Amino acid sequence: MFQKFTNLSLFYLSCFFAVIGTDGLAESDNNTSLSPFEKAELKRLLELDFRDLGRVPIRSVLGYEQEYWRNPASVHVIRPDDVSLNGHVLMVDSFRNVAGMYVSRGVGYDDFVTMRNFSGSATEKFLTIVDGREVLQRMGGTINWTTEDVPLAILDRVEIIRGAGASIWGTNAVSGVVNVVTKHAAATQGNSVRLVMEHDGTFLGEYVHGGKLSEDSFYRVWVRDQEYAEGELMSGLPARDDGYARKAGFRYDKSLGPDLDFTFAGGFATRRVDHVMDLTARLFYSTDPSDPTNNIPIHTADSYALPNLPSPLIPVSWQSSLVNGETVSSLGLPRYQNYEEMPQDGSHLRAKLSGITDNDLEWSLSAYAELYDTSLGHIGHSWERKEYDLDFRANKPVGDRHHLSFGAAFRHMSFDVNDVVTSPWAFSTLDPETNSSSSTIPILDYGTSPTSFDRFSGFIQDSIDLSDDVVLSLGSKFEDGDLSGSNFQPGLRISYTLNEQNIFWGAYSRAYRQASLVEQYTKVSYARAWNPADSNWTNQSFTGDPANHDEQMDAYELGWRMRPNADLLIELSLYHYDTKDAVFSGPPIYSLSDVETTGGELTFDYHASDTWYLEGGYSYSRGKKDGEIQIDFPESMANLTSHIKIRDNLLFSQNLYYTDDRIIPSAYNEIPIDDYLRLDLGLVWRLKEDWEIGLFGRDLLDSDHPENMYNDLDVEPGKVERTFLLSITKEF
């Protein structure tokens, strides 16, 4: 598979070098007083309107303006065209074009994203922010990409900062930061409709309306509907992943005076889908009650005619979850599964006041309130979360060479958790912890664990122009909270401009990842074991540990950025992460391990001509957990994008992705995922300035392949199938 990718890439690269050969790598025009970096910045500035140009700082804070070429960080910026011109439906799909990001699909509505190795599970280990609001789900440590996605018409950019960014962004910015920024309401005036239809019936519709209340106040409202069509699992069974996700939102922007702005915004999202819990290997026969690792599946015990088997062999409540005629072939066991509803509702309001004083102090005060209500019916675990956040940040030039930034924030979270037993598990079971029998032991039991958490944080950073060639940024974030205790997360970054075409940078950061509430506070009852000695089903469980509150990572990074001319950018980023106390879930226990990750990305961005644009990247990442190489993350990934303008209003889009093989980890059912090559082709026709029609074929090389699933929850991965889609965008 990698050979195919290499062959196709060589074809593109040979064209690439042919163009370069005629064009010349080095600057050859007569204007030699601007460096290639400056010319590239001018091109970017030219795309800004007056309002956005008015926001460009003369002196910027390192790490805040992500597209500044001296920024000592590995950054990729996604814009709306990167979504629509590459046939992506959602913003998260476009992360596949970012070297170092591993994006995979489970069933139709499940997207998994990890950055630079280091996961082993669905838990995201990077910080994701949407307009200043952290969107990580504290309960499970995941992100609901569907509910956090925004209409393409209001998306300004997504900044992906690879690498620990805790000193600026805070806790959980371990492997990086994804910062989603939407447009000012003044930039979305009028109406916009976007429709995306896949051949299998999956549909997305978005409508955005913007207007003006006065010369200095603007608003927009929007609605969004996504309908999921049912797909198939790899075995051919229905995936039962049909459902819908609907969202609505608004934004109001007002200029209160010169350099004094107010924003008020909010949104509501609701999703209705079903989810499965794999019950295949959760009933055991205990050969040694003191050692759960000696349990064997109950069907296996039956086949061996072991003594004193339960009667009935399978509890009555469990029997209805049998999938007749199906086995989980890797285990050789009859397939049991339970589907339940998984409703999710989220709403938020946010407000922001920002300004710049006469002595160049740039400040903002923002607040948000969020209510999130979800029920994981397949686990019997539901919770309502209320979150309030108040954040102040400011920056100011000090003298000619320093730029201080600082801030403080407070967050309050409270949870209302409810755990119930799901129907298959409702049979009499001995709980060893209480030494009593019960038929209502839930899979996840939050018990009487804390439900209210406060967090104070502050940060300070200084960006220093040591000379015309060297910029240094040093600072730290300080946090004190109920979940993670007290910590400080320092960071040091430096960039050195070697010459007009080459910049080198390096960084050291310490970052913490706060373990999820599940990892800290829940008792996970993952199986039942039949004890032949006392003829009882006994609960098998493991418990989170409040001491698992922080994974600590030291990150070392080096980077090289080269611009031979304004049309070509080549970047190399290298990193080594040293993580202590990384949490890995059981059974039979939550364990803490030391993990080392080493890798890098090589990317290029090339405007070969007025009609041909190329972009691509290769990433390598190797992780070791307690000295052993991790195989749950693809070591190599690559992507190549080519846009060819056939005519002024007709674009031919090509995307090629390679993903190395990996293992989906599991306590009892590891699933190997072979490497795969994906080819997407599309035509985008811009009839007039306000019409865009795209026709795409995705995954053209394979009829289907598996990518991912929730280990130990899903039975098997869903098919990621070859897809044809039509997208229509109209502004009026």
Next chain:
Amino acid sequence: MILFTNRFLSKPAGWFLASAFILLLGFVGITSLTASPQELERREARVQATYLAHLITFTRWSQDHLPKQGTSPKIVVHGSEQNGFVASLEYLISQSNIEIGGVSAQFIHHENAKSGNAMAEIKRGVQVVFIMPDSALDIKTIRKLSPSAVIFGFGRDFVIQGGGDVSFVASRNRVKLVLSENYFRRTSPKLSAKIANLKSVVEIIKNRSTRSSNE
């Protein structure tokens, strides 16, 4: 806040950090005494050049103020290159293929030593004149020679005292525009009124006659 302080400073790390913060402030004070890096000034120049390119696009000239058919409209810069401003403007004009009256504009830069050439050019009729800080040209003379020209420069006094149309100032870490009210009100060359509403970007200076009557 008291709770945060009590919890934080009760730990040795808290005192270490507080000390480090004080040392940092001292370091900031010591290293603030050197001259500003050139990159900041070049950056400011790039933003100014981009504003200029946008303003040209939002300006309308009457037919009388456009060159004859077959002749390109002209953007003239007079004075020495400073911080890459002239190079940035020339690059932006080439990249965006700026048109004036539907015809691609021609960019011309005259150094101070060639003031005579610049004056001759202006006399033949130009659409935009940018006066660099060291330029010896006089705004009133330019207006008489070429009433079709929008006149750009630096500093608030360029508009308030000098009678220019647009100037750049640095304020609150941003590049701002100081615009003469006349630039919006006259028939040609006339700037789109949309720009006037961008209070964070634009400061409008009333005409001298209006200012006098108000005083």
